[in-house]
Amino acid sequence: MKLFEVHILQTVAPNNLNRDDTGSPKDALFGGVRRARISSQAQKRAVRVAFKEQALLSPAEQAIRTKRMLEELVRRLEKQGHPQEKGISAVENALNAVGFGVKEGQTEYLLFLGETELDRLAEAIGTHLEALASGKAKGKKQSEVSKEVKEDLQRVLDGGKAVDLALFGRMLADRPELGVDAAAQVAHALSTHKVDREFDFYTAVDDLNPKKDTGAGMMGDVEFYSATLYRYAVVDLDKLLKNLQGDKELARKGVLAFLEAFTLTLPSGKQNSFAAHNPPLFVAFRAGEGLPRNLSTAFERPIRLWEDRALSELSVEALLREWSKFDRVYGPLNPEWKAGVNLTEAKVDGFPVAGSFGALKEEAEKALEELLGG
Incomplete structure (x- = not known):
């Protein structure tokens, strides 16, 4: 399998980006403790919105x-x-x-x-x-x-x-032969550490309320949490090329657009209340031939603060240790291209780090040219 993976560590301030039917931020049990969670569906929707609003793809290349x-x-x-x-x-x-x-x-x-x-x-x-x-x-x-x-x-x-259709697929229950198998798989984002929900009690003032009538015009509460999230996605390049009817140039463009949109966007729930606009602190891609790897197992034992080091910093080091461990036991992709950007103080010795996100995209483009051909 020819694949292109994206691994992201992103520390997000207090937020409620993706909530359930009761209005609570989504979560999940992992490694025996409660974790913050953002669903794969919500992340894919954010990617599709970015394709359109940031003009990463032309209208004719969308669905x-x-x-x-x-x-x-x-x-x-x-x-x-x-x-x-x-x-x-x-x-x-x-x-x-x-x-x-x-x-x-x-x-x-x-x-x-x-x-x-x-x-x-x-x-x-x-x-x-x-x-x-x-x-x-x-x-x-x-x-x-x-x-x-x-x-x-x-x-x-x-x-x-349509690139987003080729990436995310479609299912037509009554006409399965017209369905499209998704070329991209997106994991639910999980916090690398244990989280506890908190509550924000708020009130609103009635501007026309007479001074003699005390009290709020409205009151309520909203749940939130903050977290360092591990986010992962993988694109099956062969399937993407098939879904795009063999158009190699469009496949390359589509993967690069996906890399940018997936990295730089999150669901927008409650952003007017929290403004949790926190770009990723670590981004890495891995491309080549072999089997995909979701490295969430690096955080099965939840990260804990120690020696005044940041959760993000400790999470990056745990992720790269897991990466090296799997390489040692199962071997890297053959051939393999990888690179990342790192804004933390984590030790990333031996991992190729680009100086900017733009430089990282250039490295990804070189890998895709080799994998997809001219």
């Missing part, structure tokens, strides 16, 4: 996840010059024809389709507009349209070279 595919395709048909009423009927029957059941104007589950895929699907619907608009299976999962029309519709559902 859309929505139940509102009907109105989106109708909008694209209108831009082609087709009337709205006929477009609604044609799109509904087209979506039913390919197994995406439509109910009350929305698909029955979230669809994840590339921008290019959507454009080509709209074009195919426009080509067969009359046949689809007169379909008789409105509201059914399989519309009564000709085999030729169905094949034309299905032919465009190939992922459309």
Whole structure:
């Protein structure tokens, strides 16, 4: 397996970046003690948002996840010059024809389709507009349209070279053959040490409250914690290349965009209350051929403060000890490229350290050129 891994240690000030259904910050038991946790799904969502907001990928290289595919395709048909009423009927029957059941104007589950895929699907619907608009299976999962029309519709559902779709995959329960196996796996972030939740009791003042009426206009509490987090992700380069239909240049661009977005973004929960904007203190990549390694076992025994050394510093040293231990027993990747950036006082002797994150990306790009070829 050709792979590209990212290992991050990130100390985050008091925060509630990723909360559960009760509003509490997510956590998990690991090594017998409670740890701070940020879910993989929340991290992947932050990456997709960064792809868009930081323009790391062009719109054509991204995908859309929505139940509102009907109105989106109708909008694209209108831009082609087709009337709205006929477009609604044609799109509904087209979506039913390919197994995406439509109910009350929305698909029955979230669809994840590339921008290019959507454009080509709209074009195919426009080509067969009359046949689809007169379909008789409105509201059914399989519309009564000709085999030729169905094949034309299905032919465009190939992922459309959307990088986020290629990385994170899609599952279509009713049409498994149109699914895409994810090329990236993202671990739940865990604190390297034990955490205890804390509570912030807050009040709000009613500005128009008469002075004679004492008391707060509103009060409540919010849970939070602070933590040094270990974050890990791995990209299967062969699968990514397959999902992107063999486009090596786009695969390289996609992995570098993923490296930047995954490193520099976190979920945004309660940031207006906590402003926990703390960049990572240690980032490393590992690329080559072999098996992936999640090094969270470095923290199975929770890190404890000693000799006035920072948790982040101790965590970096524990991570690199675990890295060396696995190399010694199982061997490194063959071939292997690795590099990192380190903002802590940790001893990183023997590990190649770049002078900046930009320099680290340059090292990653060189590794990807070797692994993916020209």
